[in-house]
Amino acid sequence: MGTLSALFAPERVAVVGATERPGSVGRALVENLQAGFEGDVVPVNPNYETVCGLPCVDGVGEAGADLAVVAVPVSAAVDVVREAAEAGIENVVVVTAGFGETGGEGAARERELEAVAEEYDLNLVGPNCLGIIGTAVGLNATFAPRSAPSGSISFLSQSGAFVTAVLDWAADHGVGFENVVSLGNKAVLDESDFVASWGDDERTDVIVGYLESIEDGRRFVDVAREVTRETPVVVVKSGRTEAGAQAASSHTGAMAGRDRAYAAGLREAGVIRADTVQDLFDAARVLAGQPIPDTDGVAVVTNAGGPGVMATDAVGDGPLSLADFGSATVDRLRDRLPGGANVYNPVDVIGDADNDRLRDAVDVVLADDAVGAAVVLAAPTATIDFTQLAADVADLQSRHDLPVTTCLMGGERAREADDVLEDAGIPNYFDPARAVGSLATLERYREVRDRERPEPTTYDVDREAAAATLDRARDRGATRLGVEATPLLDAYGIPTPAGEVVDSPTDALDAAERIGDPVVMKIVSPDILHKSDIGGVKVGVAHEDVYDAYEDLIARARNYQRDATILGVQVQEQVDTESGVETIVGTNRDPQFGPLVLFGLGGVFVEVMEDTAVRLAPVAETEALAMTEEIRASPLLSGARGRDPVDREAVAETVGRLSQLVTDFPEILELDVNPLVVRPDGVEAIDLRLTIEPES
CATH class of the missing domain: 3.30.470.20 (ATP-grasp fold, B domain)
Structure with a gap:
C-alpha cells in the first residue's frame, strides 16, 4: 500500500460511470470535480461522447489518471477496479454499493475486491462510500451536495450521510477541512490508515472522526498512540449500549462490555472521545485554532455577573481550576477598574464597561503567570461594541499566545464579531459552559501529549x-x-491461600488437618459458576464438621444440576x-x-x-x-x-x-x-x- 498523500492530491481523476443523467451519482461526481479541482477530470463511459462538456473515454485504462472514482453497477465494479490497477492507477475510490453490507453474494464480491487491491497494492477507499475531499487541490470526489471549506481539520466518517450533514453545517459555521473521507465498508483502507497518514501531514492540525466500529483495535491503538504525541485525534464512537454483555459468563465480561473496550482502547491510544457531534466540533475548532496551555489555571473576565458565575461553575465541574492571581495582577486590575468591579477571579468589569475597560482587564489577566487560558464573556450593552471587542480579544490572544475562548451572548450584534473571532481561530459560544468545555479539551490533550x-x-x-x-x-x-x-x-x-481440591470426604479431612482449623470448603464444578447462590461455599468449618460438610456440598450441587460435572471440593485456608x-x-x-x-x-x-x-x-x-x-x-x-x-x-x-x-x-x-x-x-x-x- 502506497502513501495516501497522492489519494487526496491527484493530478488527473477518472470518473468511471460518469453520465449526463440528472440526479445520478455519476453526474454529481463530475460536476463536483469541475467546481474546484485544479487538475484534469476524465469521464469514463462508452455510451457518451461527452459528459458535462468533457470528452469521454471508453475505459478507465485510457484515462491516464492517477485516481479512479468508480460509480458503476455493482456487477461491473470489481472488473473496473482490476482494469484501473492494470493501467497503473494506484488510488481508487469505490462509491458503488451492494458489497459486504448486503451479505451473501455481496460479501463474496467484496472479498474479490480485497483480493484485487492486495494483488496490485491499491489504496482503495470504500466500497459503499460517499467519496473523498482534498481541499489543497480543490478535490471534491464525492456526490455530496456541497464541498468542504478549506482548513486544517482532517475528517473521517463511517457514515456517508453524516459527512453530508457535517459539510452543510461546516459551511455555515466557519469550520474548514484539509481532507475528508467517507470510509464506507473499509474493505482495504480503514481508520488506522488515515490516522497514520494525516499524522504525518503538516497541513492537518487536528484529526476528527465518526466511528461505528474499529476493525483492528490493537493496530489502531498502536498507530494513534504515536500520532497523538503531535496531532490531536477526537472521535465520536456510536453504539454505547451492549446487550450482549448481559449474557457474558463472567463478572468481567458483563462489566467490561463492548463500549468499555472502546473506552479503554481510545484512552490507551490517546484519542479524545466526544460524547456528541457538538462536542466533536467544539473540540476540533479549539484544537485547530488555539495553543495548548502550560497550566490548568483559567481566568474569567465578564461584564455580566450571571454568565461569570455560570463559567465559574463550569470550571469547577471539569479538570480546570480558577487561576489564583498574583498580587501585582490584583493591584493592576484595581488601578484600571472602578470601585464596584471584582478584581479577583472571576473578574467582573460591571455592566457599564466600555471596550477599553474590557480590553485592559483581559490584557492584565493574560499577563499573569498563573493563567494558562481565559474565557471572555460579554452581554450586549449600549457601551460595548462586540466587533471591536472581538478584534481586541484576537489581538491580545495573539500577543500573549495563550488560549482564549469567548462567549458573546447576543444575536445579530454578535454575528459580525463571530466572523472576526473565527478568522483568528477563537471559538465563540452563546453558552458559557461550552466556552469553558473547549478549554478543558485543550487540557485533556495536554495530558495526552505529555503522558508518560x-x-x-x-x-x-x-x-x-x-x-x-x-x-x-x-x-x-x-x-x-x-x-x-x-x-x-x-x-x-499471585498469592493464594493454602488449599487442595479433593474428591472424597476422607481426603477432605486429611487436607483440613494439613491446613489447620478452620477451613473454607467450596464445590468445584465448571457448570456451577455462582457457588454461593446454591450454598456451595461453607466458611469456618471445624475439623470435626469437614466430613459432613463435604457430603452436604456434593448433595447441594447434585440437587441444583443433576448432570453437572463435579470435580470435587476445595478445602482452603480461611483468610x-x-x-x-x-x-x-x-x-x-x-x-x-x-x-x-x-x-x-x-x-x-x-x-x-x-x-x-x-x-x-x-x-x-x-x-x-x-x-x-x-x-x-x-x-x-x-x-x-x-x-x-x-x-x-x-x-x-x-x-x-x-x-x-x-x-x-x-x-x-x-x-x-x-x-x-x-x-x-x-x-x-x-x-x-x-x-x-x-x-x-
Whole structure:
C-alpha cells in the first residue's frame, strides 16, 4: 500500500460511470470535480461522447489518471477496479454499493475486491462510500451536495450521510477541512490508515472522526498512540449500549462490555472521545485554532455577573481550576477598574464597561503567570461594541499566545464579531459552559501529549506450569474452570491461600488437618459458576464438621444440576477478610482490542456496584496504580473509618501479573479473581473462574 498523500492530491481523476443523467451519482461526481479541482477530470463511459462538456473515454485504462472514482453497477465494479490497477492507477475510490453490507453474494464480491487491491497494492477507499475531499487541490470526489471549506481539520466518517450533514453545517459555521473521507465498508483502507497518514501531514492540525466500529483495535491503538504525541485525534464512537454483555459468563465480561473496550482502547491510544457531534466540533475548532496551555489555571473576565458565575461553575465541574492571581495582577486590575468591579477571579468589569475597560482587564489577566487560558464573556450593552471587542480579544490572544475562548451572548450584534473571532481561530459560544468545555479539551490533550507511557513490567513466572494446567483442562474437554485452576495464579506469582481440591470426604479431612482449623470448603464444578447462590461455599468449618460438610456440598450441587460435572471440593485456608477490602481483578478478551483487565470493588455485589476501571493488557504498574485511584471505592483502599491503608502496590503488581498471564495465553477468554482480598500487608486471591477456548 502506497502513501495516501497522492489519494487526496491527484493530478488527473477518472470518473468511471460518469453520465449526463440528472440526479445520478455519476453526474454529481463530475460536476463536483469541475467546481474546484485544479487538475484534469476524465469521464469514463462508452455510451457518451461527452459528459458535462468533457470528452469521454471508453475505459478507465485510457484515462491516464492517477485516481479512479468508480460509480458503476455493482456487477461491473470489481472488473473496473482490476482494469484501473492494470493501467497503473494506484488510488481508487469505490462509491458503488451492494458489497459486504448486503451479505451473501455481496460479501463474496467484496472479498474479490480485497483480493484485487492486495494483488496490485491499491489504496482503495470504500466500497459503499460517499467519496473523498482534498481541499489543497480543490478535490471534491464525492456526490455530496456541497464541498468542504478549506482548513486544517482532517475528517473521517463511517457514515456517508453524516459527512453530508457535517459539510452543510461546516459551511455555515466557519469550520474548514484539509481532507475528508467517507470510509464506507473499509474493505482495504480503514481508520488506522488515515490516522497514520494525516499524522504525518503538516497541513492537518487536528484529526476528527465518526466511528461505528474499529476493525483492528490493537493496530489502531498502536498507530494513534504515536500520532497523538503531535496531532490531536477526537472521535465520536456510536453504539454505547451492549446487550450482549448481559449474557457474558463472567463478572468481567458483563462489566467490561463492548463500549468499555472502546473506552479503554481510545484512552490507551490517546484519542479524545466526544460524547456528541457538538462536542466533536467544539473540540476540533479549539484544537485547530488555539495553543495548548502550560497550566490548568483559567481566568474569567465578564461584564455580566450571571454568565461569570455560570463559567465559574463550569470550571469547577471539569479538570480546570480558577487561576489564583498574583498580587501585582490584583493591584493592576484595581488601578484600571472602578470601585464596584471584582478584581479577583472571576473578574467582573460591571455592566457599564466600555471596550477599553474590557480590553485592559483581559490584557492584565493574560499577563499573569498563573493563567494558562481565559474565557471572555460579554452581554450586549449600549457601551460595548462586540466587533471591536472581538478584534481586541484576537489581538491580545495573539500577543500573549495563550488560549482564549469567548462567549458573546447576543444575536445579530454578535454575528459580525463571530466572523472576526473565527478568522483568528477563537471559538465563540452563546453558552458559557461550552466556552469553558473547549478549554478543558485543550487540557485533556495536554495530558495526552505529555503522558508518560512506561513499558509494562515483565515478571519472572512459570509458564510451563501454567501451560500444564490449561493442557489438563483441555484434555478432559473443559472450557470453564474454577478453583481447580488455582495453579495458574501460583505459576504467575499471585498469592493464594493454602488449599487442595479433593474428591472424597476422607481426603477432605486429611487436607483440613494439613491446613489447620478452620477451613473454607467450596464445590468445584465448571457448570456451577455462582457457588454461593446454591450454598456451595461453607466458611469456618471445624475439623470435626469437614466430613459432613463435604457430603452436604456434593448433595447441594447434585440437587441444583443433576448432570453437572463435579470435580470435587476445595478445602482452603480461611483468610481474614475483616482487615482487608474485597476487590476483583479480571480479564475479558475483546474481539477488536484483545485482552482487557478490570479492577474494582469485589465480593458478592460486584455486578450491583459496577465500580471498576478497565485497561488494555498488558498493563504497566503505574497504570494499574491509577486504576486503584479511579474507582469510586478508592477511599476504602486508603483506610476509611480508622482502617490502615491497603497495599496498593501489591494490587498494581497483581494487575500486572494477571495481564501478563492473559497476554501469554490467548486461549484464556475470561478470567475473574473475585474476591482478591487487599490488606495493608499484601493481597490474596480467594476464588477464581475462567473460560478458555476448547483448542489452543
